[in-house]
Amino acid sequence: MSVEVFRSRALDYDAWYERHPSLYRSELLAASRFDCRGGVEVGVGTGRFAAPLGLRAGVDPVREMLRLAPRGLDLVEAVGEKLPLREGAFPCALLVVTLCFVQDPAAVLREAMRVAQRVVACIVPRDSAWGMRYRELAAGGHPFYSRARFYTVREVLEVAGAAPTRVVATLSYGPEEGEAEEEPREVSAEEAEGMGFVCLEFPSRL
Secondary structure, three states, X not given: OOOHHHHHOHHHHXXXXXXXXXXXXXXXXXXXXXXXXXOEEEOOOOOOOOOOXXXXXXXXXXXXXXXXXXXOOEEEEOOOOOOOOOOOOEOOEEEEOOHHHOOXXXXXXXXXXXXXXEEEEEEOOOXXXXXXXXXXXXXXXOOOHHHOOOOXXXXXXXXXXXXXXXXXXXXXXXXXXXXXXXXXXXXXXXXXXXXXXXXEEEEOOO
């Protein structure tokens, strides 16, 4: 993960949620379907998901992001590939658009499965309309998306080495249609490829 841009532009990153409230609420609703209360978010950033979803802790390698997170969270500065957390310490580990920014997504998922009873990984599928839009912005030099590697749902399943127990998705429309809040729904892994925000639940390997 290239952390320098997140260190220097933490406020810019956090401002995305203010500029795109409908997208944020849609994504928050999708993640909320898994009830990760009391869990840990890996790649917590500024806490935009962990705090409203009732998670207990958050891990992120960027101190400048953690400084913007709510003080009610137990925050740890560390990388996802090597979590300084006890085995099975949490009921749930949440990763929201984290895998696309890490060096070793397989190691991050293994660590999440080690410290939690189940893992919920949310992604923007690479070939969805939203994934293609973000990749276009990346090609144009966007400060954050240009550092990302977007994955298909199938690729995440291969990296996880497990079938998901549930798949919940939202943003069935494309960016050319504007932005509107949308209720999430359970879908198949195949159908999820065309959705703009997808959360996959995996069991722990403990």
